[in-house]
Amino acid sequence: MSILQKLQSLRDELREHNHNYYVLDNPTISDYDFDIKLKELQSLEVLHPEFYDANSPTLRVGGEITKNFNTVVHEHRMYSLDNSYSKEDLLDWEKRIEKIIDEKVEFVCELKYDGASISLTYENGNLLRAVTRGDGTQGDEVTANIKTIKSVPLQLKGDFPQKFDIRGEIVLPFDGFNKMNEVRLEAGEEPYRNPRNTASGSLKLQDSAEVAKRPLECLLYNIKGNNLGFSSQYQSLVNARRMGFKVPDASKLAKSVDEVLEFVNYWDVHRHELPYETDGVVVKVNDLQQQEELGYTAKAPRWAMAYKFKAEQVSTRLNEITYQVGRTGAITPVANLEPVELAGTTVKRASLHNADQIEKLDIREGDEVYVEKGGEIIPKIIKVNFSKRPLNSQPTTYINHCPECDTELVRQEGDAKHYCPNYNGCNPQIIGRIQHFISRKAMDIEGLGGETVALLVNKGLISNYSNLYTLTKEDVLPLERMAEKSAENLVNGVEDSKQIPFERVLFAIGIRYVGETVAKKLAKHYKSIDAITQASIEDLVAVDEIGGRIADSVVEFFSSEENRSIIDQLKAFGLQLELSAEALAGQTDKLKGLSIVVSGVFETVSRTELKKLIEDNGGKVSSSISSKTNYLVAGDKMGPSKRAKAETLGVAIISEKDFLSKLN
Ligand code: AMP
Ligand code: ZN
Numbered sequence: 001m002s003i004l005q006k007l008q009s010l011r012d013e014l015r016e017h018n019h020n021y022y023v024l025d026n027p028t029i030s031d032y033d034f035d036i037k038l039k040e041l042q043s044l045e046v047l048h049p050e051f052y053d054a055n056s057p058t059l060r061v062g063g064e065i066t067k068n069f070n071t072v073v074h075e076h077r078m079y080s081l082d083n084s085y086s087k088e089d090l091l092d093w094e095k096r097i098e099k100i101i102d103e104k105v106e107f108v109c110e111l112k113y114d115g116a117s118i119s120l121t122y123e124n125g126n127l128l129r130a131v132t133r134g135d136g137t138q139g140d141e142v143t144a145n146i147k148t149i150k151s152v153p154l155q156l157k158g159d160f161p162q163k164f165d166i167r168g169e170i171v172l173p174f175d176g177f178n179k180m181n182e183v184r185l186e187a188g189e190e191p192y193r194n195p196r197n198t199a200s201g202s203l204k205l206q207d208s209a210e211v212a213k214r215p216l217e218c219l220l221y222n223i224k225g226n227n228l229g230f231s232s233q234y235q236s237l238v239n240a241r242r243m244g245f246k247v248p249d250a251s252k253l254a255k256s257v258d259e260v261l262e263f264v265n266y267w268d269v270h271r272h273e274l275p276y277e278t279d280g281v282v283v284k285v286n287d288l289q290q291q292e293e294l295g296y297t298a299k300a301p302r303w304a305m306a307y308k309f310k311a312e313q314v315s316t317r318l319n320e321i322t323y324q325v326g327r328t329g330a331i332t333p334v335a336n337l338e339p340v341e342l343a344g345t346t347v348k349r350a351s352l353h354n355a356d357q358i359e360k361l362d363i364r365e366g367d368e369v370y371v372e373k374g375g376e377i378i379p380k381i382i383k384v385n386f387s388k389r390p391l392n393s394q395p396t397t398y399i400n401h402c403p404e405c406d407t408e409l410v411r412q413e414g415d416a417k418h419y420c421p422n423y424n425g426c427n428p429q430i431i432g433r434i435q436h437f438i439s440r441k442a443m444d445i446e447g448l449g450g451e452t453v454a455l456l457v458n459k460g461l462i463s464n465y466s467n468l469y470t471l472t473k474e475d476v477l478p479l480e481r482m483a484e485k486s487a488e489n490l491v492n493g494v495e496d497s498k499q500i501p502f503e504r505v506l507f508a509i510g511i512r513y514v515g516e517t518v519a520k521k522l523a524k525h526y527k528s529i530d531a532i533t534q535a536s537i538e539d540l541v542a543v544d545e546i547g548g549r550i551a552d553s554v555v556e557f558f559s560s561e562e563n564r565s566i567i568d569q570l571k572a573f574g575l576q577l578e579l580s581a582e583a584l585a586g587q588t589d590k591l592k593g594l595s596i597v598v599s600g601v602f603e604t605v606s607r608t609e610l611k612k613l614i615e616d617n618g619g620k621v622s623s624s625i626s627s628k629t630n631y632l633v634a635g636d637k638m639g640p641s642k643r644a645k646a647e648t649l650g651v652a653i654i655s656e657k658d659f660l661s662k663l664n
Contacts, residue, residue, distance in 0.1 A: 003044070007051050010041040014057040015155060022150040022217075023246045055126050055147075055154035062148040062208030069140035069204065074119060076165055076224040078133045080299050081112075081282060081306040090257045090283070093305050099624045100302075101290050102641030107254045108233045109263040111271070112280040112306055113219050115171035116200030118146065120218075123163045125156040132203055135440075142203045146170075148212035153244040160243050164225030168218050168245075172199040173275040176215025193345060195277055217276070220245040232286045253286065260307075268309050280308040289637055292607065293599060295623070298517050311372045314347075315385060316340040318367045321352065321396060323403045327432020328512050329420040331399070331409060333358060335369070335381055342373050350379045354416045355398040364393045404428050424562055430464065431457045433510045437465040441516060442508035443497040447489030455479050465509070466569040468494050501583065502529075502576045509567070511557045513550045521545060522554070524587070524615070528578035529567060533558045544620055590663060591619030595628050599642050600635025602656045607635075610656070617663060625651055633659045 001009070017034055021027040042058050045051070084090050097105055117133040130146035132139040146152055149170065172180075172195040180198070181191040192198040202214050223236045230236050234253055241247045250267070254260045264281050271278045285291050285303040294302040317338040324332045333352040340347055350371055352358055361384055363369065368388040373379045400409055402420035404427055409418040420426050434453045438445040445468075456462045461475055471494060473487045482490075500508075503523035507516050514522065525543045526532045532554065540551035557563055571577050596619050598610050605613070610633065611621045625632060625645050632646045632653045646653050654662070 003048055004051055007041070007044055007048065007053075010037060010044070011053065011056055014038060014041060015153075018057060018060070018150055019153065019157070019244050023153075023244060057154070059147050059154070060150055060212060062144070062210070062212035064144040064208045066142075066144055066206055066208070069142060071134070071138050072129065072131045072141045073138045074131065074134075074136070074165075075121075078117060078119060078136045078139070078167065079296060079301055080136065081304055082297075082300045083280075083306045083308055085308055087257065087261055090260060090305065090307065094257050096302070097285065097294065100294055101285075101639070102645060103290070103639050105290060106286040107257075107260055108237075108251060108284045108286045109254050109260055110221055110237075110251045110282045110284070111248060111267060111274070111278045112282045112308075113169040113171050113221075113248075114196050114277040114279045115169040115219075116196070116203055118142075118168055118170050118203070118218065120146070120152065120166050120168070120220075121163070122156060122160065122166065125160050127152065127154045140204065144208040145203055145205060145211040146218070148208050149216045149218050151246040152218045156243040158242050158244075159229070161223075161225055161228050164223055164228060166220050166240065166245065167222040167224070168220035170199050170203060170216055170218050171195065171276040172202070172214065172216055174277070175275060180214065218246060219276075220247050221282070231288050233284050233288065233291070234286050236288075254283075264307050264309075271309065278309075280306050282306050289601075292601070293639070295607075312342060313370050313372045313382065314340050314342045315368055315370050316347075318363065318365060318369050318381075320365055321358070321363075323399055325402060325404050325420055325426060325428040327429055327436055327510065329423060329426060329429050331402070331418045331420065333398075335363070337369075337371065340371065342371060342379060345373075347371055347373070347379050350381050352381065355411075355418060356416060358396050358398065362395075364389070364396050366390050366393055402426060423560075424464070427457065434462065434465045434468070436510050437508045438468075438497075439508075442504055443500050444504075445493045445497045447486065447491075447493035452476075452479065452482075452490070464566050466566045466573065469498075469570070469573040469575075498574045498576070500576060502579050505529075505570070505575055505577060506532075509557075509570075512553045514554065518546065518550055523579060527584065529571075530578075533564065533567075586616050587618075588616070589618040591617040594619045594630040595622050596620065596631045596633060597622055597625050597629050597646075597651075598633045598635070600638035602635040604656065604660070610659075613663065625649065631659070 014034070014037055017027070017029055038058065041056070045056065045058055084093060094105070119131045119133070119139070121128045121131075127143070127147065129141055130143045130152075131141050134140060147154060174195065177192065177195040177198060184191050198214075199216060202211050202216060205211050220240050221237070223240060228236070230239050234251070237247050237251055252263050254263060260281075260283050267278070267281060283305045285294060291301070291303040296302060318335050319338060320336040322334050322336060324334055326332060333354070335350045335352050337348055337350060352363065361381065363381065363384050366389075368385040370382045370385065371379050372382045398418070401407065402409060402422065405420065405422050405425060407420050407422040407426065410421050411418045420429065423429060431454050434457065435450045437443055438448050438453065448468075456471075456476070456479070459479070461471065462468060471491060473491050476482055476487045476490055477484070503520045506523050506529070507514065507519035521543065522532055526535065535554070537548070537551045537555050540546050540554055541548055567577070591614060596614050598607060598614075598621065601607075602610060614621050622629065625642065627649050629646070629649070629651045632642070632651050633656060634643070634653050635656055643653065
């Protein structure tokens with residue numbers, strides 16, 4: 001046997017043992033024998049660096065140091081999940097699905113593992129890279145760390161697609177977590193708080209050898225790519241197992257919401273027997289073609305739904321109610337609690353939302369209250385334990401003046417919250433608005449952070465976002481912790497932001513209710529800030545998906561003299577306040593007023609591109625066929641009932657080719 005053959009056979013053998021031990025929980029040799037073989041491989045590799053293999057089992061022990069993690073854009077965006085809490089929620093979801101899909105829909109139920117999400121890319125059966133979810137669009141590359149997790153196959157078995165991404169959750173099983181804490185306690189160190197945070201913290205450790213010591217596991221649940229060789233979620237799980245991935249057995253096909261609930265109820269009880277944390281069930285439409293038909297909202301797939309187990313509750317004392325002012329001037333009452341342990345974290349504060357909520361709960365300082373932690377990071381107060389109410393307790397009176405600037409609060413009809421109307425003179429509003437302006441999805445100003453903004457405002461250097469563009473290096477140098485280089489970066493970052501496209505500027509200026517999506521819609525429709533400034537409420541509501549609330553808010557924003565003058569300054573500084581020539585180039589009115597449904601699989605353009613084409617040409621993409629639909633663009637494998645529905649309603653059915661030639 002040649003050296004290379006020897007190396008390969010050792011690597012194959014160790015891989016198999018890893019799989020047996022870490023994925024199947026079924027070791028077939030002793031740990032001792034495994035170590036002997038691993039050492040043998042290690043020494044051979046040292047002697048023969050020419051046969052280096054980036055995915056050798058020896059690399060499981062780590063050693064690579066990463067100082068800065070590279071940012072990698074996900075080829076397929078990593079979405080979040082919508083949440084449901086009751087049978088009604090699930091039935092509503094099913095109804096929404098039925099509006100779009102005419103055929104029978106089956107579901108797959110899976111456990112919702114509570115850890116850190118990860119995306120693994122495989123090419124020709126080898127692990128190419130591992131990237132954290134990040135903001136969903138891009139994450140950090142943590143390949144060196146992930147390679148140390150023994151249940152992640154570095155090389156796949158059997159048949160596999162040429163290239164694909166597989167998503168999963170990195171979890172830290174309770175056992176391993178407890179052992180880690182024993183070691184820490186012995187060393188006199190603070191124990192880790194909970195498995196989830198420890199798992200996600202592990203991914204960003206610089207020293208992969210440290211990660212290797214942590215008993216992390218990777219549980220997989222979703223494959224993305226082309227020519228995958230399966231047509232359902234359930235089958236994809238089966239295939240993933242065959243390729244060597246760890247996919248928990250607890251997944252089930254369900255034919256109805258009732259069957260989904262059976263699964264939920266079973267696991268609500270039995271989840272405590274699982275070796276790792278779960279916080280619910282994920283229900284997915286099984287058929288991938290149907291999934292594609294359903295598509296995504298801005299945040300989550302329409303074909304999946306998380307069902308959250310009932311959250312844990314504890315009782316504690318409400319010490320004080322304080323009030324916070326947000327960037328829009330919205331007042332949020334905050335419950336300051338006697339610190340208490342809940343679901344692995346210490347809870348000190350909870351949101352009380354608004355005056356109505358306080359009234360509804362009849363909550364008072366000094367009360368014993370029940371606190372619950374659901375999916376949100378901020379815990380909720382569920383109810384007051386009236387039997388423990390102190391005798392001298394006084395009803396809560398809601399504040400009527402701003403805690404920051406003492407202006408009288410207003411509450412408009414239909415609003416749940418009170419607002420401080422001192423838009424341009426209330427510090428948290430000024431700071432919050434500028435912080436929003438510079439944030440990543442808005443102007444993305446590099447070299448300037450939220451704390452610096454607060455400093456700049458508090459020192460009187462700026463009082464609105466347009467002032468940022470007059471800042472000089474000399475202005476900012478005297479600030480705390482500001483060095484020559486960082487001052488330069490700040491000023492350059494501000495300068496660079498002048499290139500940020502119009503729709504993001506529109507989002508950045510912080511008009512109430514104008515989020516990213518609405519900003520895009522408005523930018524596309526009006527093409528310049530001047531046109532939006534002149535738009536009336538009637539004009540605005542005529543724009544697709546712009547409702548009365550948004551329209552009011554836009555008109556109110558531009559009716560302010562002060563806001564208009566700030567916008568004029570932005571214009572003078574050279575910010576992009578109209579669509580660029582490029583953005584305008586692809587846009588026409590050819591499909592104006594037309595409502596179009598796309599269905600099936602397309603040849604020359606992807607479904608997403610097709611939808612974008614429709615929107616760019618002034619048309620409206622709608623997800624289900626109705627009498628208002630003008631065209632159904634039919635791709636391959638379109639559901640027969642969809643076609644029938646279009647025919648009955650007399651909707652014109654056109655092919656991809658006809659549609660494209662119609663446009664050109
Ligand atoms: P959330 O972060 O609450 O929006 O929930 C979405 C996250 O749930 C995903 O990003 C995954 O990391 C995680 N997750 C855990 N288990 C599953 C599963 N079986 N299927 C899909 N997502 C899951
Ligand atoms: Zn105020």
